[in-house]
Amino acid sequence: MLRLRGLWKLTWIELKVFLREPLGAIGTIGVPVLVYLGVGRAVGRRISPDALANSSFMRSGLPVLASIVIAFSAVLSLITIISIYREGGILKRLRATPLRPQTILTAHVIVKLMLTAATLALMVLSGKRYYPVGVHVPLFSFTIALLISTLSILSIGFLIASIVPTARFAQPIGAVLLYPMIAVSGLFVPLESLPPVLHGVARVLPLTYAVPLLQGIWNGDAWSAHIGDVVALAAVFFVFTALSAKVFRWE
Amino acid sequence: MRPVIQVLKVRKAYGQTVAVDEVSFEVDDGEIFGLIGPNGAGKTTTMECIEGLRRPDQGTISVLDLNPIRDVYKLQNRIGVQLQQAQLQKRIKVWEAVDLWASLYQRKGTDGEHLLAQLGLSDKRDAWFMNLSGGQKQRLFIALALINDPEVVFLDELTTGLDPQSRRAIWELVRGIRERGKTVFLTTHLMEEAERLCDRVAIIEHGRIIDIDRPESLINRHCPERTVVLATENPVAGERFRTILGVEAVVCSGSQFTIRGRGDDLVTEVIHCLSENQIRVTDFRTVLPNLEDVFIKLTGHTIRE
Numbered sequence: 001m002l003r004l005r006g007l008w009k010l011t012w013i014e015l016k017v018f019l020r021e022p023l024g025a026i027g028t029i030g031v032p033v034l035v036y037l038g039v040g041r042a043v044g045r046r047i048s049p050d051a052l053a054n055s056s057f058m059r060s061g062l063p064v065l066a067s068i069v070i071a072f073s074a075v076l077s078l079i080t081i082i083s084i085y086r087e088g089g090i091l092k093r094l095r096a097t098p099l100r101p102q103t104i105l106t107a108h109v110i111v112k113l114m115l116t117a118a119t120l121a122l123m124v125l126s127g128k129r130y131y132p133v134g135v136h137v138p139l140f141s142f143t144i145a146l147l148i149s150t151l152s153i154l155s156i157g158f159l160i161a162s163i164v165p166t167a168r169f170a171q172p173i174g175a176v177l178l179y180p181m182i183a184v185s186g187l188f189v190p191l192e193s194l195p196p197v198l199h200g201v202a203r204v205l206p207l208t209y210a211v212p213l214l215q216g217i218w219n220g221d222a223w224s225a226h227i228g229d230v231v232a233l234a235a236v237f238f239v240f241t242a243l244s245a246k247v248f249r250w251e
Numbered sequence: 252m253r254p255v256i257q258v259l260k261v262r263k264a265y266g267q268t269v270a271v272d273e274v275s276f277e278v279d280d281g282e283i284f285g286l287i288g289p290n291g292a293g294k295t296t297t298m299e300c301i302e303g304l305r306r307p308d309q310g311t312i313s314v315l316d317l318n319p320i321r322d323v324y325k326l327q328n329r330i331g332v333q334l335q336q337a338q339l340q341k342r343i344k345v346w347e348a349v350d351l352w353a354s355l356y357q358r359k360g361t362d363g364e365h366l367l368a369q370l371g372l373s374d375k376r377d378a379w380f381m382n383l384s385g386g387q388k389q390r391l392f393i394a395l396a397l398i399n400d401p402e403v404v405f406l407d408e409l410t411t412g413l414d415p416q417s418r419r420a421i422w423e424l425v426r427g428i429r430e431r432g433k434t435v436f437l438t439t440h441l442m443e444e445a446e447r448l449c450d451r452v453a454i455i456e457h458g459r460i461i462d463i464d465r466p467e468s469l470i471n472r473h474c475p476e477r478t479v480v481l482a483t484e485n486p487v488a489g490e491r492f493r494t495i496l497g498v499e500a501v502v503c504s505g506s507q508f509t510i511r512g513r514g515d516d517l518v519t520e521v522i523h524c525l526s527e528n529q530i531r532v533t534d535f536r537t538v539l540p541n542l543e544d545v546f547i548k549l550t551g552h553t554i555r556e
Contacts, residue, residue: 009354013340013347020342020379088338093395096304096332097355098324 006099010107018111028077029119032070036123061187063137064214068182068207070119071150074112075157076174081108082161083170092251101248109154116150117143137218145217145226149210152233153178155240156206162244181207206236253316255280255403255434256301261310263296270296271307272458278403283425283435285449287442287542289554293458294438295335298407301436302332315402328357331401333392335408335438341381345372348380349394356399366394370424386417393424404428406437410444422448440554442542452542454549461549466542473548474540477517479510481525482534491528495520507534 018024082105085091094104124139160177164170183189184198185207191199202208213229223230254277263271271293278284286294299305301312303319303326312319317326339348349363367373370390375383383391389409396404406425410418425448428435439445445452446466453463462469476499484506492501497520498512510521518537525532546554 006351006355009351013343013351016347017340017342085340089334089336090338090340092304093334093337093339096302096327096334097352098327098357099355100324 007103007107010099010103011110014107014111015114018115028073028115029122032066032073032119033122033126036066036127040127061215063218064211065182065187066123067120067146067214068149068185068187068210070116071146071153072178074116074150075153075178076171078108078112078154079157079161079164079174080167080170083164083167086249086251087167089251095250101245101250105158109151112154113147113150116146120146138220141217141223142214145213148230148233149206149214152206152210152237155237155244158244159240159247162248181205184208185211187211204236206233209233209236254278255315256284256436257311257313258297258301259311261297261300261307261312263293263300263305263307269458271300274310274455274458274460276453276460276463278434278436280434281429281432282450283429283437283448285445285452286436286438286455287440287445287449287452287546287554288455289440292455294440294455295407296458297455298405298436298438302330302405303327328399329402331396331399331404333389333396333404333406333409335411337392339380339391342379344377344379345383345391346376348391349398352395352398358399360399361397363394363398366397369427370394371420386413386420389413389417389421390424393421397428401433403434403436406435408438408440410439410441418444442546442554446542454546456550469542469545470540473545475513476540477512477514478538479518479521480534480536480538481508481510481521481532482506483508483530483532485528485530487528488530491524491530492521495524 018028082091091104095101120143156178157174160174161170164173184191184194184202184205186202191202191208194202209229209232213226213233216226216229217223256276256278258277259275261271261274262269274293274297286297288294296305300307301314301319303323306320314326315329317329319326343351345367346363349367353360353363364373364376367376370393372387372390372394375387380388380391393406393409396406409425410421413421422444425435425437437449449466451463451465452469454461454469462473464472489501489503489508492498492508492510495510495512495517497514497517498510500509500511502509502511510517512520524530543554
């Protein structure tokens with residue numbers, strides 16, 4: 001009860017504090033939505049619905065890529081915030097209360113998920129007229145799939161946040177570790193055509209399971225077809241969360 | 252009555268560096284206890300071991316009969332902590348911080364608004380943390396340390412970086428905490444702060460405690476010297492002064508004499524000598540040793556070296 005009260009208060013305050021930052025709301029929600037709309041205006045009208053239907057990348061690849069990029073920016077922002085809080089002694093000050101460490105991290109994760117959800121919702125709502133894809137997309141299932149994927153990627157973010165030396169390095173190190181994952185995720189190049197070494201690397205990365213899950217759900221697959229992906233993502237989440245709990249530094 | 256804090260043979264090393272070495276002491280209920288020493292002496296490490304933020308390599312600690320490592324959450328409900336160089340979220344408002352902290356503790360604490368008023372922060376309740384002055388931040392941290400109405404309050408280098416006026420105001424606040432029956436454990440490298448504020452102090456250097464006692468007892472024990480400085484034109488004064496019981500040295504420079512000696516009676520003896528010999532003085536003052544002198548005596552250097 002008490003822990004929930006603390007978690008709720010902390011989440012609410014962290015959200016307010018984040019939105020008070022000069023570029024907080026605009027950078028996280030506004031920019032992706034604007035870019036999306038801009039691309040939509042420029043490209044959307046020139047693509048006939050037929051071309052859209054024929055290009056599998058336009059049909060499901062692009063929305064999945066956009067979702068992953070948004071998830072990544074949430075993860076990078078979490079890494080940065082944690083390292084700033086650690087460097088500034090905020091984490092340490094919070095630890096000197098009955099607050100559990102998990103509660104602090106959970107509050108930040110909830111804030112990030114809320115912002116990710118808000119960005120996506122805005123994109124879908126505002127972009128409807130440019131991308132005539134929304135008609136048969138199971139948005140609710142897709143949101144759940146994206147939440148599962150984001151949590152899994154976040155767990156890698158935890159690990160990075162646990163070990164980056166200073167706030168200044170947090171964002172670049174995170175970006176360098178995260179973005180290459182897209183290349184070997186199967187989004188652009190089928191996994192089978194990757195060299196064996198990269199194939200092996202891809203097998204332990206969460207994105208390799210997130211991409212087929214997101215694409216499948218977007219295209220209307222049943223959840224039963226993706227149980228393997230969900231299990232893999234959950235496994236990544238638990239392994240990386242446990243690892244980062246081991247190596248986490250408060251100061 | 253059992254002491255509130257018991258520290259027994261605690262040792263803590265970071266790699267090769269021993270930060271705290273075989274430290275033992277006790278803090279009694281309702282006193283202001285100060286751990287004093289230069290930066291890097293092991294003050295903060297000792298304090299953070301007691302608060303349950305660090306695990307000592309050896310030794311035992313008990314606070315309010317709790318083990319700070321095993322019972323850390325139980326303990327943190329009953330203590331208040333102010334950390335050295337802590338920060339809050341840049342854009343958290345003063346009242347939000349107080350409200351958040353109040354929601355974290357089991358016990359019904361102090362009224363937040365009342366606390367802010369007491370600490371002179373009422374007109375800053377809607378200000379962002381980043382826009383507060385050093386003194387205001389420090390007062391907010393005191394408010395956060397008191398929000399759960401704790402039995403023991405830990406204050407680490409409370410007034411470092413503050414101007415003398417804010418410093419005095421904060422000393423008053425700390426005395427107020429004691430008057431409400433709390434125990435205060437603080438660290439400082441300011442000898443004046445320790446002397447004015449603490450009921451008892453422990454002097455720590457290189458991770459070891461050199462001595463523990465009331466400030467005046469430490470001074471009497473380690474610096475029994477008394478000094479009288481006076482000015483007189485009387486030509487035979489110097490000679491007379493040298494005959495006073497307990498005087499060890501008389502230094503004359505122009506009309507000013509510095510008389511050094513031992514024992515509480517020195518000043519009386521000097522006054523007696525002046526009146527007996529009808530020596531007319533134009534200046535008279537006594538120089539008493541302070542904790543700074545005790546520190547120099549015990550360690551061979553000043554606290555800032």
